[in-house]
Amino acid sequence: MRKKIITSAFSNLSTDQRIEKICRTLYENGYEIELLGNNWGGAEKMSRPYKVSRIPLISTSLKTAYFEFNWKLYRELKRKADKSTVLHANDLDALLPNYWLAKKLGIPLVFDSHEIFSEMPAIQGKMSQKLWRYLEKKMVPDIQFMITASSGYADWFKNKYNVDATVVQNAPRKLSGSIEIPENKPRILLYQGVINPFRGIDKAILAMHHLDNIIFKIAGDGPMKKEYEDLVTRENLQHKVCFLGKLLPEDLRKITPTADCGMSIEENGGESYFYSLPNKVLDGIQARIPLILSNLPEMQNIKRQFDIGEIIKDHRPESIAEAIRKVLDKGRKNYLPELDKAADFLCWENEEIKLLKIFDKASASL
Template identity: 25%
Template sequence: MKIIVCALAHLENSPRPNRMVRLLKNNHELTYAGFSSNMIDIDFIKIPKKKNLYVRMISLLFKVFRLHKFISRISYHLNIDANMLEQFDVIICHDIQLMPYFEKVNPSCRIVLDLREFYPRQFENDFLWSFLEKPFQHYLCEKYLPKAHQCITVSSGLKTEYKNIYHIDAEIVHSVAPKSELVLKLNTGKPIKLIYHGIANKARRIKSIIEAMDSVKSEAHLDLMVVGNKRYIDELKRMARDRNNVSVLSPVAYKKIVEVTNDYDVGVIFLPPSTFNLQHCLPNKLFEMIQAKVPIITSPLTELKTFILKYDIGWVTSSFDKKTLVKLINQLNHSSINIKKLNVDKVSSFLNQEYANDDLSLILLGSSDKRPEC
């Protein structure tokens, strides 16, 4: 089969497109379209990351006046024409903004759309985004979701919302990490090493995790490994400098995250319910920590709480108040950590890409039923 995977992302740093490319490239003729690719054994089509000023201004005006049908084809420039698209049997699209490019392809071409967020509420706590971008995302969902053969998403909460509002039935595909052969490292009674890694985003309230460490009585140390907004990261670094039990480390390459995390005792995913997507997230870092054989402390977000308790691989705070995080950290000890570590080690054997790849292949390459007319 000839397959194209499209994403507004750098392939080397984007777990879901990366996983699908690795799954399919050995048995199919594969092309990746995105910002960059580090794989030399597949074809690559570059999507320019920066839009020119003219396009940005026209896009803004169209969004202000709700002229969404005129904006959908100029948001990003996909360097591939309709004739070239005709050669593909399957299109796997990771960003709904790219769907307008595929509406005229041969109906026999299978289109799979990855809904890793509930797009119309992605940055709902940002007023400007809600005013300009939310109506456009709603337009894209309403027009293009029915045009995919198959939609996939990351959690039951997102699946339900897409079903209720857009009447599509998405398959849940967790963002599981590659299977790790790392050895389980039990805690030996030494100071407890905590790690938080991920995107530096104010909506995730990372500062409250740092502030919680002020009241931790046990010998625990928190390392932060974050990427993203430089100004916000600098703020986190300033906070860490004022504390002897918090450090901000330089980020490592994506492929090294699991290996580095393996040296820690506990992973921290203490996120607030500040957006719909956070409330229903099952983030990449959860599955990376599982493959690192590290138990997790999480806040009582709907999906995360259910998942952690189902597999008994960590602890859930009683509320989103940082005081409850302090209480949990203070209760950790050598024995309780190792019990959870052993549980994580067990579930890591099946919560991984290799175990789940057969099912994913069926979802991605399933039947070739004709999609709805565009």
Template identity: 30%
Template sequence: MKKVCVLLNKDLSHQTRLFRENETLVKAGYDVSVVCVSEIPGKPKQEKQNGYAVCRLLKKRLYKYHLVSLRLLKSFLKVLTSHPRADYVHVHDPPVLLLGFLLAKFWKARLVYDSHEWWDALFQEEQDRLNNGTNMTPAQRRKKLGQLSWMRRFESWVLPHCDAVIAVNDSIGQHMQAQAPKPLKYYATIRNFSPYQQIERSNRLHDHFNLPAPTKVILYQGQIARKRGIDKAVEAIEHLADVDVVLVLIGPVLPADEQFLQTLLTRIEASETLRDRVFYKGFIPSSELLQWTASADLGLQPIINTCMNHYLCLPNKIFEYIQANIPIAASEFPELRNIVENYKIGFVFDPENPRQIAQKIRQFFDSPELKQAYLSNLQRAKQELCWETEEQKLLDLYAAIG
């Protein structure tokens, strides 16, 4: 049985992509173990879940933009002394890329680089931020810029040395192939589709918020954060005062965005137009989430174009909306437009224009025929855009690289 060592800098929590890939490999007969560099308080250093082993190494993650560090050396030695030799090293994102590269060389294993974003763009954005002024001293800024520069160079250099490179969508994959100094040995786009599910429509959101039956529900689910267009969506609701519709926000908030959420909730509470028409639910476990999703009438993805990774994104929520049988309203960006318009399951809009968002939502709810057409087309999308079809690309990749 061939062994796969999966590397990531943080813990498995909320990493649906890793859950699906790991379980696919286990079902296909691979011996999978996951090495999380950082520990999580209250979680064991070693455990078994869903057919694969999980090991947590250090109290802190590797530095996000720091190529070489004492933590990296400690991680390397801990993996070598506690982990059996693997046939494949499957790396998730650049912070553990050098660690994975060294382990693959030491074990003479195949190296798979699974990039969840276009990291070269993130590096460039961070460099621009540093160059445009921070609270750092000139010496600190030079040091940080040097670290970023080395990380960018290493990621570009290592791409052709990987046995396989995975991107989360075609747009990001094209950029990654273009940034590599030589052609990649093996490349695959593997999108984070949700598993196929038959979910009955429910009234959970109406019951939870005590909404009248005729009220239409627009749902945003996902992380509550700045630059996700949530504030623009709330503003759009102000332009729909004459429409019996509410906006529900479901999702976790990171400490850095707690002030953003509090400011948003304060604004909602202070507005007579918004007070009874915008609701926040908070985090719902993934095992329950789609039961709530299926009680909405329209799924919203209003992300703002503040960086290339936002512009080229294809978030999990799109596929959750599809499996829950609800039409989609999304920002008019390439990957989002490709899914929504090619499958004719919703509409796109300018996320910077709340009036246009409101206008398109009004047109959608004013046309029962349009909604019915979207619902009909969702049945095809559910069958084609599900993990059961996408996982074969992962198995083909492993078979191809031996």
């Protein structure tokens, strides 16, 4: 009999590549999957081989949406789960209902912490941070099965709560076939991901003043998009910077390999960013594009293993421009041998082995 897993997340699910990869791996390895999200931020049509549903929210603010979702999620889980179910909670904002029901039914719970939710820049110094920290402190030390997205995160949870988290990096699947390197004129710098503060996007925009014959493409959406669009206009950089908007994962995968240089220059906006290994790093490596990187631990670690780009000295626009220039002067083809090695190692095919071990252990405990 196929063992049942209910995966839940505060997400509209359509662009969450980590959840999609995890659910597909579990489905393809014999598990019955049901995925629960919500309609916060949209409800695009999705085609998945397993059951997907979104909890409708009526809240108009994120603060009340969290409460509404957790209350409704508990009711949904209570209706759908039984003694032969494994619960799978993605991030702290979906953990409480899963935790309660796992305790009530005596069933296993796998917690996937995509980041250190309680230390995200968006809640630094706010009352909500105290609430998330309280919930984290109450639940995480009691979690038996936990995965997280970077070794830095795993070390943080071990030091803070003495919990052992398995590192399952959010690496993409290996790209099949050979990758053609376009001769871009002008050359393309690419940012992909959520347009949030502390991502270095505004500094990279200003760096365009110091670079010629380069177009900066920004793929994604987020709370800072309007502010950064206004910055581009104020700085008269409309001819050098373009916003591609929010892209579905399959469309983004077509865009990434067309760039000459990618970027992941997150600033130290708190421990969640400090210990992160952003998806865009692994996506860029798999697409064989060299990168400019922040001088943060996880990115330093990759750069030590594989020469796949340049680490910026600091976040001054001049320093960012200097790093971009170094990458472009060396040329994408000259980075290919190291990118090939990194892509062969940092791929989902390696990560899903660790993922399956955790879920097999959890399901064996039923």
